Amino acid sequence: MPMELLPDLTDLTLEQIRAVIARRRLPPVERWHPAEVLDSQMEIRADGSWWHQGGPITRPAMVQTFAGLLMRDDAGQHWLVTPQDRQTIAVQDAAFIAVDVFARDGALVFRLNTDELVIADADHRLTLRGTDDAPAAYLHVRHGVEARLNRSTWAQVVDMALDRLETNPGTDGGLAVESLGITFPLSGA
Structure with a gap:
């Protein structure tokens, strides 16, 4: 699925901005509770860059897709969550x-x-x-x-x-x- 770019926000009202936000339907990760736990071998560095197995993820659409699957538990661990599994992801500061x-x-x-x-x-x-x-x-x-x-x-x-x-x-x-x-x-x- 191609990444949808944000429109020019200069002249949009707050309600129009809310509509733009609502159009990005995120997966319901809060409802998924898979038993399988894996290590994604991914890291989000303090500068906001995403890495996998030591190399940068350079495709913005991939980062945006992964970002939609992200959550953090009460212990501070970040997870990529799918219906099949939860994968740990290292985050240096903020996601x-x-x-x-x-x-x-x-x-x-x-x-x-x-x-x-x-x-x-x-x-x-x-x-x-x-x-x-x-x-x-x-x-x-x-x-x-x-x-x-x-x-x-x-x-x-x-x-x-x-x-x-x-x-x-x-x-x-x-x-x-x-x-x-x-x-x-x-x-x-």
Whole structure:
């Protein structure tokens, strides 16, 4: 199946963006509970690149397909899940990288390195780890899997938070961004 590229998002409303997201029907990995456990011999490196048996996976359509099968358990182990088996996959940091963000109709929309879109909301929370000097921002994507915001995306989010403070100087809670009415603090990591 060929990889569907995202349309130009410049003039799309939030509802149209939601429709684009809904068109990418993901496999129901949360309903699959195969007994067979294997090692995929795959790794997702901290830079977001996918590797198999020591070599890079260079076909974006393959990465996008594998990304749709990905989940992380409560112990932090990432899995590629099919109806037949679960395969471990090594992940150095986060499975995805958030490579861009834009505000649309009161929402923050993130683009991932797999050319997916995620809207920050109650199910897709923006969280901070690390320190105030070296923050690491993550976005929950699905099934326990996260995207780490790359440096430029983090800078965009901080700029949005600074604009929010400037336009609403009485805003309590310090540096934060809002998406769909939910406030995500950007300090105190």
